[in-house]
Amino acid sequence: xxxxxxxxxxxxxxxxxxxxxxxxxxxxxxxxxxxxxxxxxxxxxxxxxxxxxxxxxxxxxxxxxx
Amino acid sequence: xxxxxxxxxxxxxxxxxxxxxxxxxxxxxxxxxxxxxxxxxxxxxxxxxxxxxxxxxxxxxxxxxxxxxxxxxxxxxxxxxxxxxxxxxxxxxxxxxxxxxxxxxxxxxxxxxxxxxxxxxxxxxxxxxxxxxxxxxxxxxxxxxxxxxxxxxxxxxxxxxxxxxxxxxxxxxxxxxxxxxxxxxxx
Numbered sequence: 670x671x672x673x674x675x676x677x678x679x680x681x682x683x684x685x686x687x688x689x690x691x692x693x694x695x696x697x698x699x700x701x702x703x704x705x706x707x708x709x710x711x712x713x714x715x716x717x718x719x720x721x722x723x724x725x726x727x728x729x730x731x732x733x734x735x
Numbered sequence: 736x737x738x739x740x741x742x743x744x745x746x747x748x749x750x751x752x753x754x755x756x757x758x759x760x761x762x763x764x765x766x767x768x769x770x771x772x773x774x775x776x777x778x779x780x781x782x783x784x785x786x787x788x789x790x791x792x793x794x795x796x797x798x799x800x801x802x803x804x805x806x807x808x809x810x811x812x813x814x815x816x817x818x819x820x821x822x823x824x825x826x827x828x829x830x831x832x833x834x835x836x837x838x839x840x841x842x843x844x845x846x847x848x849x850x851x852x853x854x855x856x857x858x859x860x861x862x863x864x865x866x867x868x869x870x871x872x873x874x875x876x877x878x879x880x881x882x883x884x885x886x887x888x889x890x891x892x893x894x895x896x897x898x899x900x901x902x903x904x905x906x907x908x909x910x911x912x913x914x915x916x917x918x919x920x921x922x
Binding site: 685693694695697698700701703704706707709710712713 | 800801802803804805807911912913914916918
């Protein structure tokens with residue numbers, strides 16, 4: 670699964686650590702998601718999208734999906 | 736009591752590690768004491784109490800960092816450990832069962848006098864007045880309990896294997912889910 674968390678972070682001028690603290694996870698988890706090593710749970714995915722005030726599809730995309 | 740609660744509430748992760756080390760040393764001392772004075776229940780009880788204290792302390796850590804990825808890594812490592820350990824434990828138990836089935840009945844029933852000693856060690860008699868030769872040690876009676884104690888070595892070896900399996904799988908899944916990934920923000 671691909672994601673644009675890094676892009677949204679840059680747009681909001683946020684570090685991984687700051688985003689992690691806002692979402693209640695570790696910085697390593699944000700890093701792992703950005704690098705595609707870990708797919709977040711639905712709950713965390715919604716939290717991330719809601720934090721950036723966008724829809725979940727704008728943050729996460731599944732390869733091959735229309 | 737409330738002071739103890741306050742101390743526990745303030746426990747940091749590093750304080751917990753120090754406490755774990757101290758409890759570990761106490762457990763080693765208790766083990767030595769149990770062996771020295773042959774009180775097997777002492778180390779068993781001490782270990783249970785030690786684990787209980789560690790559990791209560793672990794629950795009171797204030798700066799524990801855990802999230803869904805850490806939980807997933809622990810779950811995967813635990814499940815993989817369980818699956819591998821189950822196979823090894825079953826294989827070992829089958830071997831032990833073969834030894835057990837091939838051994839004389841337990842406990843040793845007394846035999847008629849004309850069929851030899853009922854226990855192996857009854858055939859070993861000390862010389863003369865029963866004190867034996869100087870420097871000769873008389874082996875304790877073989878009542879099965881000592882052999883049960885030796886079985887504990889195998890159990891401990893299996894438990895250590897379980898621990899190392901868990902550590903190995905923990906490292907594997909931590910790497911898989913990006914535990915030690917680095918990027919430009921880390922510098």
